[in-house]
Amino acid sequence: xxxxxxxxxxxxxxxxxxxxxxxxxxxxxxxxxxxxxxxxxxxxxxxxxxxxxxxxxxxxxxxxxxxxxxxxxxxxxxxxxxxxxxxxxxxxxxxxxxxxxxxxxxxxxxxxxxxxxxxxxxxxxxxx
Numbered sequence: 001x002x003x004x005x006x007x008x009x010x011x012x013x014x015x016x017x018x019x020x021x022x023x024x025x026x027x028x029x030x031x032x033x034x035x036x037x038x039x040x041x042x043x044x045x046x047x048x049x050x051x052x053x054x055x056x057x058x059x060x061x062x063x064x065x066x067x068x069x070x071x072x073x074x075x076x077x078x079x080x081x082x083x084x085x086x087x088x089x090x091x092x093x094x095x096x097x098x099x100x101x102x103x104x105x106x107x108x109x110x111x112x113x114x115x116x117x118x119x120x121x122x123x124x125x126x127x128x
Contacts, residue, residue, distance in 0.1 A: 003017055012111060029060070069100070
């Protein structure tokens with residue numbers, strides 16, 4: 001899969017991918033976590049996320065499983081760690097804990113608008 005770069009997109013967005021005819025922004029989680037960048041390879045894994053009308057893809061090193069954590073096994077993080085912006089809760093799994101990211105906060109509204117503007121400026125198929 002090819003990640004198409006977007007002009008004027010925020011640094012947190014690598015570009016867009018085509019998912020069943022829809023252009024979906026690829027969020028650069030390594031950038032947000034201040035980790036070293038990694039080049040795109042042929043064996044890339046993407047996780048597609050949706051929150052309301054927001055759809056984004058996240059490039060991940062590996063995807064081992066997709067799990068559902070029941071609401072009763074999720075604790076709020078707000079009281080324990082009030083500075084954890086973007087983390088929605090802590091889930092308890094049989095083999096440990098998992099941080100639950102608030103997908104709506106991965107891309108700020110201004111970043112989402114910049115991505116939408118960049119996508120709108122892309123040439124359309126068949127356009128001259």
